[in-house]
Amino acid sequence: MVSQDAGRNVSWTAMEHGTAEDYQVLMPWHYAHTRSRLVDNLLDILGCLRGPTLGYQIDRYDHSLQCATRALRNGESTDLVVAALLHDIGDSFAPENHSAAAAAVLQPYVDERTHWVVAHHGLFQGYYYFGHLGGDRDAREQCRESPHYDACLDFCENYDQNCFDPNYPNLAAEDFRPLLDEVFSRPSQVPATAPLQTPR
Structure with a gap:
């Protein structure tokens, strides 16, 4: 059994041996800790995009700041500005599906349109370069019937x-912290994988 004292741990090493009392303490602790660190962790992941320019004139970190700065200065919604800042974070840990990875991070907290735009921005960006690599620059047309098609078109043209x-x-990453705090303090719109409570 685990105590409310943060210096005490459970006695077991396999979850199958945990008791209801253990999990009634462990899960709220875990949830409160991860939620309290969420924005800091996301900024750390964003920081992973610092580095070589890989042939571009700026690195992916500055690209992300520039996307978000342009969106903010154009008066876009808080959701879209945060999405512009984080849309490429998947580059650092999911290069084969960076759009889907970033969209999964955002989905619990942003509106449906913003989630869809981030999930599909990689495909829509292909309009600008797929043709140079032997691909179909109009591959985005497969999404033409989506109500969010035009929003993704606009995002890629103006903020990517x-x-x-x-x-x-560019603004600095810390300039976006109030917007990040606003978005990621919202209750999740995606059901949790386990019952969660905040610690009493």
């Missing part, structure tokens, strides 16, 4: 493909 300018005055 054009955000590689080394002379653009």
Whole structure:
């Protein structure tokens, strides 16, 4: 059994041996800790995009800041600005499906349109370069019937493909913290995998 004292741990090493009393303490602790660190952890993941430019004029980190800065300055919704900041975080840990990875992180907290835009932005970005690599630049047309098609078109045109300018005055990541705090403090719209309670 585990105590409310954070210095005490359960006695077992396999979850099958846990008791109801153990989990009634463990799960709220875990949930409260992870939620309290969520924005910091996301900014850390965003920081993983710092590094080589890989042939572009700026690295992926500055690209992300530029996307979000342009969206904020254009008066876009809080959800879309946060999405612009985080849309490429999957590059650092899911290069084969970076759009889906970023969208999964955002889905519990943002509106349906923003989630869809992030999930599909990689395909829509292909309009600008697939043809140069022997692919179909119009692959995005398979999504034409989506009510969010135009929103994704707009996102890629105004807050993604054009955000590689080394002379653009980006805001700093910390400037977006109030927006991140707002979005990620919302109750999850996606059902939790286990019953959760905040610690008493």
